[in-house]
Amino acid sequence: xxxxxxxxxxxxxxxxxxxxxxxxxxxxxxxxxxxxxxxxxxxxxxxxxxxxxxxxxxxxxxxxxxxxxxxxxxxxxxxxxxxxxxxxxxxxxxxxxxxxxxxxxxxxxxxxxxxxxxxxxxxxxxxxxxxxxxxxxxxxxxxxxxxxxxxxxxxxxxxxxxxxxxxxxxxxxxxxxxxxxxxxxxxxxxxxxxxxxxxxxxxxxxxxxxxxxxxxxxxxxxxxxxxxxxxxxxxxxxxxxxxxxxxxxxxxxxxxxxxxxxxxxxxxxxxxxxxxxxxxxxxxxxxxxxxxxxxxxxxxxxxxxxxxxxxxxxxxxxxxxxxxxxxxxxxxx
Amino acid sequence: xxxxxxxxxxxxxxxxxxxxxxxxxxxxxxxxxxxxxxxxxxxxxxxxxxxxxxxxxxxxxxxxxxxxxxxxxxxxxxxxxxxxxxxxxxxxxxxxxxxxxxxxxxxxxxxxxxxxxxxxxxxxxxxxxxxxxxxxxxxxxxxxxxxxxxxxxxxxxxxxxxxxxxxxxxxxxxxxxxxxxxxxxxxxxxxxxxxxxxxxxxxxxxxxxxxxxxxxxxxxxxxxxxxxxxxxxxxxxxxxxxxxxxxxxxxxxxxxxxxxxxxxxxxxxxxxxxxxxxxxxxxxxxxxxxxxxxxxxxxxxxxxxxxxxxxxxxxxxxxxxxxxxxxxxxxxx
Numbered sequence: 001x002x003x004x005x006x007x008x009x010x011x012x013x014x015x016x017x018x019x020x021x022x023x024x025x026x027x028x029x030x031x032x033x034x035x036x037x038x039x040x041x042x043x044x045x046x047x048x049x050x051x052x053x054x055x056x057x058x059x060x061x062x063x064x065x066x067x068x069x070x071x072x073x074x075x076x077x078x079x080x081x082x083x084x085x086x087x088x089x090x091x092x093x094x095x096x097x098x099x100x101x102x103x104x105x106x107x108x109x110x111x112x113x114x115x116x117x118x119x120x121x122x123x124x125x126x127x128x129x130x131x132x133x134x135x136x137x138x139x140x141x142x143x144x145x146x147x148x149x150x151x152x153x154x155x156x157x158x159x160x161x162x163x164x165x166x167x168x169x170x171x172x173x174x175x176x177x178x179x180x181x182x183x184x185x186x187x188x189x190x191x192x193x194x195x196x197x198x199x200x201x202x203x204x205x206x207x208x209x210x211x212x213x214x215x216x217x218x219x220x221x222x223x224x225x226x227x228x229x230x231x232x233x234x235x236x237x238x239x240x241x242x243x244x245x246x247x248x249x250x251x252x253x254x255x256x257x258x259x260x261x262x263x264x265x266x267x268x269x270x271x272x273x274x275x276x277x278x279x280x281x282x283x284x285x286x287x288x289x290x291x292x293x294x295x296x297x298x299x300x301x302x303x304x305x306x307x308x309x310x311x312x313x314x315x316x317x318x319x320x321x322x323x324x325x326x327x328x329x330x331x332x333x
Numbered sequence: 334x335x336x337x338x339x340x341x342x343x344x345x346x347x348x349x350x351x352x353x354x355x356x357x358x359x360x361x362x363x364x365x366x367x368x369x370x371x372x373x374x375x376x377x378x379x380x381x382x383x384x385x386x387x388x389x390x391x392x393x394x395x396x397x398x399x400x401x402x403x404x405x406x407x408x409x410x411x412x413x414x415x416x417x418x419x420x421x422x423x424x425x426x427x428x429x430x431x432x433x434x435x436x437x438x439x440x441x442x443x444x445x446x447x448x449x450x451x452x453x454x455x456x457x458x459x460x461x462x463x464x465x466x467x468x469x470x471x472x473x474x475x476x477x478x479x480x481x482x483x484x485x486x487x488x489x490x491x492x493x494x495x496x497x498x499x500x501x502x503x504x505x506x507x508x509x510x511x512x513x514x515x516x517x518x519x520x521x522x523x524x525x526x527x528x529x530x531x532x533x534x535x536x537x538x539x540x541x542x543x544x545x546x547x548x549x550x551x552x553x554x555x556x557x558x559x560x561x562x563x564x565x566x567x568x569x570x571x572x573x574x575x576x577x578x579x580x581x582x583x584x585x586x587x588x589x590x591x592x593x594x595x596x597x598x599x600x601x602x603x604x605x606x607x608x609x610x611x612x613x614x615x616x617x618x619x620x621x622x623x624x625x626x627x628x629x630x631x632x633x634x635x636x637x638x639x640x641x642x643x644x645x646x647x648x649x650x651x652x653x654x655x656x657x658x659x660x661x662x663x664x665x666x
Contacts, residue, residue: 041435071406077428081453091424095410102374120414 002304003186003218007032007199008047009064009233010225011192012054014303015125017296018190019055021304024124028182030209032194033110033129034137034167034202035149039087040078042097043104046150047199048114048129049096056121064233067092086155111176128182130203133173137198139239140164149198158235162242165197170205175212183212188307191222193232193288196255197239213259221262221307223288223299224252228268232289249283250276257281262306264288264299282306335637336519336551340365340532341380342397342566343558344525345387347636348458350629351523352388354637357457361515363542365527366443366462367470367500367535368482372420373411375430376437379483380532381447381462382429389454397566400425419488444509461515463536466506470531472572473497482531491568495575498530503538508545516545521640524555526565526621529588530572546592554595554640556621556632557585561601565622582616583609590614595639597621597632615639 002022006015006029018027032047046065053059053067060068070090079085089097096117103113109132118127137149141160152158183189194200204210213220229248231237237247245251249265253276256263263281265273266288273283286302287295335355339348339362351360362384369378379398386392386400393401403423412418422430429450436446442465451460470482474493485491516522527533537543546553562581564570570580578584582598586609589596596614598606599621606616619635620628 040431041438042431067410071404071424073404073424074407074427074431077400077425078431081428081432081450083428083432091404091406091427092410094407094424094427095414095416098373098375098407098411099414099416105374117414 001026001028001182001186002308003028003030003182003189004192005030005183005189005194005200005203006047006051006192007194008035008050009194009199010223011047011194011199012050012059012064013290013296014190014192014223014300015051016054016059016061016293017290017298017300018304019125020293020297021300024055027125028178028186029125029127030130030179030182030203031127032199032202033131034135034198034205035153036134036136037087037148037150039089039097040083042094042101044087044089044097045100045110045114045129048110048127049093051127052096052114052117052121052123055118055123055125055127058121066090087150088154109176111178126178126182128179129176130179130209131173131206132176133169135170135173135202135206136168137202138166138168139198140166153198153235158238162235162238164242165201165239167202167205170202171207173206175206175209179206180208180212183209184216186216186218188218188304189213189216189220190303190307191220191256191260193223193225195225195231195234195236195239196245196252197236197243200255201243210259216259219261219307220256220259221264221303222252222256222260223303224249224263224265224269226252227266227288248272253279253281253283264303264306334359334361334515334519335641336361336363336515336522337525338363338516338522338527338533338536339380339384339525340527341368341383342527342532343556344380344527344532345383345392345397346623346629347523347525347556347633348384349387349392349394349626350623350631350633351637352458353626353630354633357388360458361511361519362458362460363463363512363515363536364460365532365535366464367468367531367538368486369467369469370420370481370483372422372430373416375427375434377420377422377430378433378443378447378462381443381460382426384460385429385447385450385454385456388451388456388458388460391454399423420483421487442509444511459511459515461511462509463512463542464506464539465509466502468503468506468535468539469501470535471499471501472531473499486531486568491571495568495571497575498534498572500535500538503535504540506539508539508542512539513541513545516542517549519549519551521551521637522546522549522553523636523640524553524589524593526556526558528558528564528567528569528572529578529585530569530576533588534576543592549592552594552640553589553592554597554636555585555589555593556636557582557596557598557602559585560599560621581605586612586614586616597636597639 036045070092139152267285290296365380403425443462472485600618623629
């Protein structure tokens with residue numbers, strides 16, 4: 001079993017590769033819910049959605065979020081009704097939010113709702129929200145005050161200077177059932193190439209998750225979302241600096257320093273890697289920019305090879321054979 | 334001021350004509366909410382929707398319900414998630430249900446939510462739900478037990494024999510604010526060519542509405558939805574018989590006998606009209622089948638001429654001039 005801690009963008013791309021190279025049943029995802037929002041009265045969980053869509057083959061790879069081939073007529077009609085339209089929910093995508101909202105209204109937890117949806121969409125990996133409680137990533141800006149993550153990121157295009165980030169509700173939250181066990185008992189834990197502050201940060205802010213990582217039995221590997229002192233996408237750089245972390249693979253290593261065993265960074269960071277190695281951390285260089293399905297599979301394979309060093313060759317080849325049989329069955333990348 | 338009691342199908346067609354021949358500001362609609370349903374967790378009010386769409390020029394005239402040019406991708410996606418899909422909500426149409434549901438969740442009444450939506454869509458007629466309370470039309474069938482109206486009508490295509498109809502919650506309901514005054518003070522009250530049992534019946538079942546019709550100062554005219562012993566559309570015939578009313582213009586007259594002044598029936602029913610006139614009711618024959626915009630306008634004009642007999646020629650010609658100026662301003666039929 002592999003446990004992956006993930007946000008929704010870089011994380012979804014990484015998971016798209018992972019599902020090519022190992023059986024989905026052997027993957028448990030612990031997913032950030034700090035970005036969750038009430039939108040048009042519906043409960044939207046952007047990172048759970050992206051992970052669910054990528055695992056069910058529905059993700060729009062062009063946009064990196066939402067459902068492929070989706071249309072936006074309801075959004076347009078909401079605009080005509082004077083409702084906000086800055087958060088783009090497609091017409092097909094709305095079904096996810098409608099169903100989840102109804103399940104929550106009926107008293108199901110976020111985990112239970114996620115399980116129902118996973119099952120309906122044929123997702124065979126286990127998708128766990130980091131918590132059933134509401135934890136909200138709040139971005140402090142000197143100019144416009146405090147923003148929700150989606151306001152900062154989607155509505156305002158992450159143009160505001162950021163003074164700090166906090167996770168409202170985190171101290172009272174509990175990990176969702178299964179999260180701690182998934183982390184501590186996994187053969188390897190992989191931190192996806194997600195924003196360390198606002199994608200992985202909220203997960204680590206839930207009490208006892210960080211401790212579980214410290215005592216996990218498997219190796220813990222993180223894929224750096226920073227390449228050459230800049231984030232591959234999004235506001236990770238600004239947010240890391242706001243939290244006192246350098247925007248570099250050294251900053252990523254620092255964010256996870258109490259539990260990280262292996263940092264996987266891009267080959268372009270080979271020189272910085274040398275410096276980071278001096279702290280005693282194992283650093284592996286790989287091609288981390290994922291443009292094609294092959295890029296994604298190659299990175300996933302590389303990360304698994306680093307993180308599961310104790311796996312016997314026999315077990316690994318069995319696992320590879322299973323993955324190949326999935327591909328033959330049509331679950332293509 | 335004219336007050337119109339209406340359902341959503343024949344009623345919407347009639348209102349489509351009425352808005353051509355008089356200023357919308359002078360129309361108050363009291364609309365059936367007995368068909369309202371929770372669908373995918375959203376509050377849907379099918380007749381309010383149709384009336385709102387026709388008044389805002391958004392109604393699909395081809396289907397007679399929903400928004401013109403709408404698509405159904407969310408519906409398709411809900412089907413993939415294993416959710417019911419028999420009630421067809423289009424992608425644009427969803428915006429209406431999302432906004433109304435949010436307003437209700439925020440504590441607004443159905444009337445207040447309807448007013449907000451009317452205002453956003455530029456509807457200048459006054460649209461009143463019959464009541465802010467939930468009144469549910471329940472169809473008793475000998476074969477499959479009790480059904481909601483939408484289950485009977487949309488899900489099961491009104492194929493079931495019907496033993497009776499009841500309006501759950503009606504005895505505890507109150508008319509929405511404005512309803513009684515709209516009826517009693519109108520220059521004329523028009524009962525649209527809607528199903529007397531399940532479109533007008535729920536309105537009449539709300540305590541004090543029937544009494545208001547009895548003491549209304551204006552004339553009360555009903556347009557028969559029955560032509561030649563058959564309903565123009567839908568299950569009115571079956572439902573009238575289940576309620577002990579003949580499926581004929583005489584049955585329509587009987588449904589409204591305690592308050593009706595004028596029955597407008599189709600020219601094809603001229604002979605039956607003679608019989609009904611013997612009961613002392615005024616019966617006017619007209620072309621009631623509305624195929625074109627001109628048919629609708631002609632019927633509306635005919636009904637207004639019957640129902641507002643005391644209106645001075647000067648007032649009527651002012652009203653007609655205003656209606657013409659609306660048409661010139663582009664509010665076309």
